[in-house]
Amino acid sequence: MNVEGVRQFSISKHLFLQELASLVKEESPCVPNMRVKASAFPFICSTHEQRGHVVNGGRKLGEKTDVVIIERERYEALLIELGELRKLDQILSQYREELQEKDRQLKDKDMELEEVKEILLEMEWKDYELDQSQKRVRELELEVERLKSRGFWKRLFG
Numbered sequence: 001m002n003v004e005g006v007r008q009f010s011i012s013k014h015l016f017l018q019e020l021a022s023l024v025k026e027e028s029p030c031v032p033n034m035r036v037k038a039s040a041f042p043f044i045c046s047t048h049e050q051r052g053h054v055v056n057g058g059r060k061l062g063e064k065t066d067v068v069i070i071e072r073e074r075y076e077a078l079l080i081e082l083g084e085l086r087k088l089d090q091i092l093s094q095y096r097e098e099l100q101e102k103d104r105q106l107k108d109k110d111m112e113l114e115e116v117k118e119i120l121l122e123m124e125w126k127d128y129e130l131d132q133s134q135k136r137v138r139e140l141e142l143e144v145e146r147l148k149s150r151g152f153w154k155r156l157f158g
Contacts, residue, residue, distance in 0.1 A: 070078075
């Protein structure tokens with residue numbers, strides 16, 4: 001059966017209408033048809049096998065089946081595609097793990113940054129307090145100098 005270029009909806013429609021046998025052509029002597037478990041095609045199993053519909057033409061309605069006939073080339077192409085998808089899934093899983101690790105590292109760096117910001121703020125506040133204290137000390141030193149420059153009696157009576 002040549003299913004290349006046939007949409008899932010078309011296959012499902014033919015399965016539902018029990019016309020899948022009309023899709024099967026004469027078997028080629030060079031490429032014999034292969035029997036494949038229907039579980040390899042979850043869209044077929046989930047919709048038709050569970051309902052008891054015909055998966056392969058020629059079976060009675062209501063009889064459960066688990067075999068689909070496809071050409072060898074298509075079967076091999078599906079296996080290759082499955083292998084590629086599994087490899088991509090593995091790569092995607094590794095990427096997700098790396099992304100989660102980087103996200104954790106980023107959160108750690110953000111926490112460090114917040115701590116540094118708090119320290120910087122404290123230092124700025126202490127610098128401000130130090131500047132204010134130094135100004136006050138200068139003012140008091142000037143006041144002392146002013147008071148010293150006056151004589152004893154001026155200091156005493158003002």
